Amino acid sequence: MRYLPLTAEDRAHMLGVIGASDIEALFADVPAAARREALPDLPAHAGELAVERTLAAMAGANRAAGAGPFFCGAGAYRHHVPASVDHLIQRSEFLTSYTPYQPEIAQGTLQTLFEFQTQVAALTGLPVANASMYDGSTACAEAVMMAHRVTRRRRAVLSGGVHPHYGETTRTLAHSAGIDTIRLPAAVDDEAAVLAAIDADTACVVVQTPNVFGTVSDVTKIAQAAKAAGALTIVVTTEAVAFGLLKSPGEMGADIAVAEGASIGNALNFGGPYVGLFACREALVRQMPGRLCGETVDAAGRRGFVLTLSTREQHIRRDKATSNICTNSGLCALAFTIHMSLLGGTGLAALARINHARARALAEAVGAVAGVEILTPRFFNEIAVRLPRPAAPVVEVLADGGILAGVPFSRLDPAAALDDVLLLAATETTSQADIDALAVALSKELG
Amino acid sequence: MRYLPLTAEDRAHMLGVIGASDIEALFADVPAAARREALPDLPAHAGELAVERTLAAMAGANRAAGAGPFFCGAGAYRHHVPASVDHLIQRSEFLTSYTPYQPEIAQGTLQTLFEFQTQVAALTGLPVANASMYDGSTACAEAVMMAHRVTRRRRAVLSGGVHPHYGETTRTLAHSAGIDTIRLPAAVDDEAAVLAAIDADTACVVVQTPNVFGTVSDVTKIAQAAKAAGALTIVVTTEAVAFGLLKSPGEMGADIAVAEGASIGNALNFGGPYVGLFACREALVRQMPGRLCGETVDAAGRRGFVLTLSTREQHIRRDKATSNICTNSGLCALAFTIHMSLLGGTGLAALARINHARARALAEAVGAVAGVEILTPRFFNEIAVRLPRPAAPVVEVLADGGILAGVPFSRLDPAAALDDVLLLAATETTSQADIDALAVALSKELG
């Protein structure tokens, strides 16, 4: 077996050194009844060529997003990632290292985490960011748990514009902590409803911008109301490229900002692995979940970086920890950081504008299709449209024709009774030809 | 432009330090008449996404060998290369380093070259190997030039089993040195003709095994005759995997062995870059072309490696050099070495046997097709067959049906009047289903 260095001779020699008669002797503690001779339902080992063929056949049975016009978004956006990003994250020293617990031989990882935290802080407009969460949705759930720890209150208000998966992930986790998750009805824009839902028991209010319908909002008013009520404001962003153009959560008064960072540096990957961004106000830092990388000096006085404030964490604080997270999204965060280092502020701003321009072109073309109504009042790179009939079957038909025509809202929330709503996203990878093809196909299908 | 770090501000500052008014001042030595303002026939710079789309479209207009049954050989063989090989050669430290002229900071490259030379020596059964040539064909031409230097004779006898491209490459180079290249008529097995052609003016005799028709030969008798006549024997191999099974050139009395090494570690690449292997007897080392890596010690007495015997080379010896080669096939040699280190002697032997077994299955299936005659008396992984009609159009028809049915001999040597001969190769990547598909298609086309 190509991954196993020991030879039969090695094994015999080593058993001798150990003083064991055979390998079975080393498994002596396993109850005899539980020792299996073999697992006949599974195949034997296979060479690279065979494995490659099996997996390539599975991959070939999927329609890659790049194979034709593509408009899916709804929390996962297709962007172009420079080749150097994937090259760099595959360097052995990044790919095959562990969490940087020994800082003297992990400065590579640690310095990039420090860069990551600084970038996330700048993007979200908040002073402190952690070293990543699993993804945007679990970051959102953790933010609600954190608000509960900070406020000691048990009521979380979620705007109807929050991605339903985020709402459900949050509800699932919050439930066991006895937190009441108030999910307002799905709505393109529900500032009034959110304001009305804030009360004196509210631990936090969770708002998303651009929201799941694509709507761009200024949540300043909500943040002010929350603050007045002693609640925290959590701003969710599922499309990190938007940070290049829109007001940052910090500018709008967020206490905590969480985001899905996969748009920068990472591939679609069918939904994972992604990278959760998590930032907050300085005063809240000791209630943050996840790892933090901090600056310090070595014995010779040279600058270096370490994981710090670990008294918040499970390995030190155990059941008093701020979270149970251990393994996070390190390599995805590295990809994010490298891509951001290439883009810079200027590049991200330009990229954001291009995304927005593509979405405007999309809205124009789709809005001109008879029977299609654009629901999103202000958008970044995604719009919600109402079709004259349920969206899911329309999407199926267009998929058969080679166009991946976005996400039916019913896929996210079948109970919302918004079966005729379709979410359509455009990015820098969307060409005018793609848009035209979509408009033509939609006209044909709806006509 | 993403690859250019200087900003406008940098440029202005630097011109100031230089004391130049503008960039034009730095080009003052260029005659004014030769300065171009712009090159209007070429497009302006493009982003990664755009370039990727352009090139992917070109790639998409080719039929990849892996897309269906595939039987082309004739000097270029499709083998499976472990993923770790390509990963390792892409490490910055290997990929982006220069020829190891500063050994203190090039031990990575140098040690791998030393390993390469040792492996090539073992494979060819000769004591000395160099650090690579461009490919097998140029190695063959250089070997003939070397034989001329060693013997001071001007007549090179090439067996009719030598790959026509190798023969032509050799003739082209030898011509200018005033060497007479005697290319015997294309023949499946021409030991007698070769023996007859050796005379007292002969500098060298060049034989190939397995030869271009796939024939495996023992060239011992030829080597003995050459030796008796004071000529050198050059053994050519275009399929390095054969070294795992067949008698080595050294065993058969070769003075020089040259080979195409691409089968190990390298992709088909439409014919290049490949890697030429070059080995010879110890006594001839100072007449070898190309770089040599040798062992030595550093100032602290530790083992290290350096480029050595460079008094043979162009940068020292200029017009007295043994060759003009400078840049060689370093990274392809590294890929070869890594793949060989994975295989080991045991693995290469097993791989060779599998290749041979696949070719036997191929011969059996194709031999059973009515009208097809197998010409190769003993083969390794390639056979020549005679079809009842010209091979090229048959190959075209099968290609339309998705089968790449080998190489018509006429493609290599249209003047040989062997238009009905087809070369078919099989490797470990050839499945029985591929072979069956070929046999069926051939029967249909010829039937």
Add this chain to the structure above:
Amino acid sequence: MSLQTIGRPTRADFHDAAEAPHGHGLLQDEPLIFELGGWDKTGVDLPDGDEPADDLAGFTRAEPLRLPGLSEPETVRHYVRLSQKNHAIDLALYPLGSCTMKHNPRLNEKMARLAGFADIHPLQPVSTVQGALTLMAELARWLETLTGMPAVALSPKAGAHGELCGLLTIRAAHEARGDGRKTVLVPTSAHGTNPATAALAGYGVVEIAQTADGRVDLSDLAAKLHPDVAAVMVTNPNTCGLFEREVIEIARLTHAAGAYFYCDGANFNAIVGRVRPGDLGVDAMHINLHKTFSTPHGGGGPGAGPVVLSAALAPYAPTPWLRHGPDGFSFAEHATGESATALGRMCAFHGQMGMYVRALSYMLSHGADGLRQVAEDAVLNANYVKARLAGAMSQPFPEGPCMHEALFDDEWLEGTGVTTLDFAKALIDQGFHPMTMYFPLVVHGAMLIEPTETESRRELDRFCDAVLELAAAAKAGDVERFKGAPFHAPLRRLDETQAARKPRLRWTA
């Protein structure tokens, strides 16, 4: 000493000098990107320039984003330089106990990057991603077969997330019966994520004592198994590297008390292909695909933590559920219909597809026979290290074989002036990553060594020789070599106290 002549001083007394040189002509000093300039630069050529955004007036950033951008050459160089300051499995043995730092096959990386896996959207019509669902189903089948469990929830994103998923499933099962149990029992030796997860899932944590031979104290367990106990969480093989001999009895007692048996499967590598947790009475167990199934750790993640479930717990698994019907595979993505009992959702989308591809590639490569060999070689390697070091270092549980990792304590260092931390840091100077230190907490000055099966005998010997040489030096009173260590790393020992006292968590101008 024949070790490390490169990367070693040619002078023998280097470690006497606290200021001894380290580093070499290839290792580059490298500032932060924020110190490299490029405030108005970008390393990306974008198709067009200054698109209007007038429709968003009032919603856009007041100030331009202040982040530096570097050209590609500068970016590549920056991160390549930084990378060389890391240790990695690809450089040497990485003996972190409990972390299973094994070789990461490159084939798996290649497979995960096939466009058919990497470039598909989680919400494409399922008709267009049947290959992806097939892969998930295959992975599920392997995990179920290897563990002998009937179901698996794939979506958890790491081990701790899997623990959470398992406990939430258990909670849902109790709640479905109207049973509001509030306690989870966890051994004192447990990994920090166990109690942290229990707390996050809303449970109180009660610790179970450990026996003198490093296992769960059955009498203490029995005593604490009152009706408020929702689950018992046990790691097996446990964090001392020992198999819980009485695991079947633990399961029996747990079930008798109406509780569920959660097994932390982080150490599954020791038994994969040989022992099926389902045969031991386990109700739920997470599997760190980034440990046993070798998806790369990536400097801290991402991982994946699928949870296998017993028949009793399966109905409460989170969505999405993978289903197979006449039209092929589909997802049940919401807690309605047949999946109405689902506890909810662990995360957006379907989990860590990129890791599933790698793990399945690993499984197919090894096959059932190879995986069995993995367990055997992992255990063999650990016992070899244990045997070779036993004469020099003290062990809290010296009797009998260990499983995949060998545990030492610091008793043998008493009086030397050298601590576990010092000893570990000195190992860096020998070219190795330190072992896991001070974990498990139940062992004083613990040093937990997990070599994994992908280490050759030669590398194990290199490591053992280095440890033995250091041990001899410690006993010989060569304290300076340890107190100041590491001397030969890119940096000397870092001041963690200062970092925590006045945290600087981002760069500021």
Add this chain to the structure above:
Amino acid sequence: MSLQTIGRPTRADFHDAAEAPHGHGLLQDEPLIFELGGWDKTGVDLPDGDEPADDLAGFTRAEPLRLPGLSEPETVRHYVRLSQKNHAIDLALYPLGSCTMKHNPRLNEKMARLAGFADIHPLQPVSTVQGALTLMAELARWLETLTGMPAVALSPKAGAHGELCGLLTIRAAHEARGDGRKTVLVPTSAHGTNPATAALAGYGVVEIAQTADGRVDLSDLAAKLHPDVAAVMVTNPNTCGLFEREVIEIARLTHAAGAYFYCDGANFNAIVGRVRPGDLGVDAMHINLHKTFSTPHGGGGPGAGPVVLSAALAPYAPTPWLRHGPDGFSFAEHATGESATALGRMCAFHGQMGMYVRALSYMLSHGADGLRQVAEDAVLNANYVKARLAGAMSQPFPEGPCMHEALFDDEWLEGTGVTTLDFAKALIDQGFHPMTMYFPLVVHGAMLIEPTETESRRELDRFCDAVLELAAAAKAGDVERFKGAPFHAPLRRLDETQAARKPRLRWTA
């Protein structure tokens, strides 16, 4: 000194001690694979085992092949460890004059690995590789347009091979006229491949003198241009980093003598997009795609050396010729029919396709505007280095600007006891690769510095600061720092004499 605090001693006097420590805890000592065992092992799982080969009895190896095989983890670790002993562009400036060590974009690597390029066979029916032929045609068009030449032979595999192709083309042109000229004129400053190639092509080499300002001596050229001269080979910009001001006159004189003007285009980077060799009277010029067009050097290769040709020489270009007709692209692969005048074949197949892809990817990325900027920035960077170092080091040709590289000599080192070699080796301790030394031969103790356009001003300053600091140290008499250098590389200075005296060219047990 603010340079290199990592990879730098924390003690200032390190270089006084010849035995000073070097290396760090991450850099691994690594034996040869032959010393790692594995004589019966393999790191490849093959589909089946012991296939018969009875039909080859008598033709098979008498003894089994004795080469070690290592498992994948061992192999990966071996080569990763070795890699860290290399300098690389990705680590720091690589100022090798004449080598054009510029950044290698990763996009190009990705493109070259597309199955449609990497997994196609050179002898597939051309109908199945129209994309490949399109790519070659596009590359040819770019090269022709950039050089202002009507034709290009793509197949040569490196610069020297391109030179050979060019001279063989010239020979064929003369022979076609029955003209048997036997001499090639080459300036004394030429790269070694120029005279070596001329000799290989069967020509006698006569050297042309150089003027005091580092250019071809026109009167010497005119004097030597007798009727036996087949070609004049001139590098432009030349190997002193200077543009041959009189290049048009050189061409005129050459043509007047019935000879052809071969230009060594290794330094094309300095003028790409700004000057077309075709406008200068060049008949043939090779282009190192691995220099100007950034295909990676790979530790010594592979490269590619296409040769652009004037109309007079084009008919003699080697096969294959790329043709475009109504059915798309095709090859003329033999010297028959319309390609009957072809001189023959430079190599099997069609040349370095993998390099063509990378080079075209580079060209498309830069575009005409970007390439022009390449030349400007390359020249600007070199002149910046020249300006910054001019005060400290002597220059053989101080007047006027240089092109892409700055040339210094060792006059300024006189009396210091430090040689060019010592100085260069000391640069290694500063974290940089040495410049090209002792080339061109016409300059005493030459140091040729080519930064390329992909270096930032910051990196140039780092480099210049390091050189200036060293220069000051040399002048201050700190000879030890130089004589023993490098101190901080993986190895100390290597004994090249011993290597050549009793060559050990392969491992033996």
